[in-house]
Amino acid sequence: MIVNFPRKNIRHDIKTTALGLLPANKTTRDIVEEIREGLKQVLAAIHNEQRRRRLRFQVFPRLMTKAQAANYCGVCVESFAVNCPVEPIRIRSGEKGLRWDTHDLDEWIESKKQDLIGSNGVDWLKRVG
Numbered sequence: 780m781i782v783n784f785p786r787k788n789i790r791h792d793i794k795t796t797a798l799g800l801l802p803a804n805k806t807t808r809d810i811v812e813e814i815r816e817g818l819k820q821v822l823a824a825i826h827n828e829q830r831r832r833r834l835r836f837q838v839f840p841r842l843m844t845k846a847q848a849a850n851y852c853g854v855c856v857e858s859f860a861v862n863c864p865v866e867p868i869r870i871r872s873g874e875k876g877l878r879w880d881t882h883d884l885d886e887w888i889e890s891k892k893q894d895l896i897g898s899n900g901v902d903w904l905k906r907v908g
Contacts, residue, residue, distance in 0.1 A: 842878035
């Protein structure tokens with residue numbers, strides 16, 4: 780003979796639910812909401828860490844390799860090597876030891892803009908366009 784006895788809750792501050800024992804003042808919905816809020820905080824922390832890592836690499840060094848300098852000027856490496864008159868600085872021996880200073884590159888770019896404007900102050904590109 781099988782007898783089913785009703786479950787008695789010995790502790791009055793805890794109620795029995797399908798999820799187990801919960802404090803009497805909280806519903807299942809409250810627990811789910813707490814879990815959601817905790818998950819949001821964890822996801823925000825992960826997002827902030829990823830954002831911090833991305834921002835760390837957005838700073839340009841003052842001395843750049845040939846590929847970085849070409850990218851800085853907006854041209855391919857081959858075009859940069861042919862057209863850029865800026866002399867690199869040697870920081871160590873070998874081809875990999877050559878670095879281009881961003882200040883020198885900026886001066887070169889400004890001189891190219893002045894060449895386009897001309898001596899009389901007329902911007903020929905704007906006039907043609």
